[in-house]
Amino acid sequence: MKRLYRSKTNRKIAGICGGMAEYFELDPVLMRMLWLSFIIMGALVYVLGWIIIPENPSSETTLPDYKIFARSSQHKVLGGVCGGLGDYFNMDPVIIRILFLLMIFGLGWGLLLYLLLWISAPLKHS
Numbered sequence: 001m002k003r004l005y006r007s008k009t010n011r012k013i014a015g016i017c018g019g020m021a022e023y024f025e026l027d028p029v030l031m032r033m034l035w036l037s038f039i040i041m042g043a044l045v046y047v048l049g050w051i052i053i054p055e056n057p058s059s060e061t062t063l064p065d066y067k068i069f070a071r072s073s074q075h076k077v078l079g080g081v082c083g084g085l086g087d088y089f090n091m092d093p094v095i096i097r098i099l100f101l102l103m104i105f106g107l108g109w110g111l112l113l114y115l116l117l118w119i120s121a122p123l124k125h126s
Contacts, residue, residue: 070124071117079118087124 002023010018010028021031072083072093082100086093103110 069121071121073123073125079114080123081114081117081121084121084124085117 004023005019006015007018007022007028008015010021012018012032017031017035018028020026021028024031067088069088070084071080072087073080074083077083077097082096083093085091085096089096100110100114103113
């Protein structure tokens with residue numbers, strides 16, 4: 001079975017694109033161009049949206065009718081993410097914490113998800 005590794009020989013920074021090129025049997029330059037084009041296209045789409053989509057003309061700042069996710073200040077152990085998710089989904093935060101631990105140790109991406117939610121979600125003051 002083929003495995004994906006970072007390349008030790010085809011590397012510019014960490015060998016990610018070189019490793020992916022070796023895995024897919026492509027030229028590393030092509031893989032770097034693909035990654036760079038995805039990054040540039042994502043940034044370009046964001047800037048175009050900033051230019052094209054008009055700002056809300058209403059000067060009123062009304063709360064939306066839908067539920068907003070925010071980190072919890074009451075059920076906070078570390079960053080309040082699990083407490084906020086528990087509040088949002090009307091669940092016990094302990095269950096959410098256990099799920100995050102399973103994602104961290106079982107799947108490996110739970111820590112990244114937790115950090116992204118911690119950085120991006122506002123803190124709910126109650």
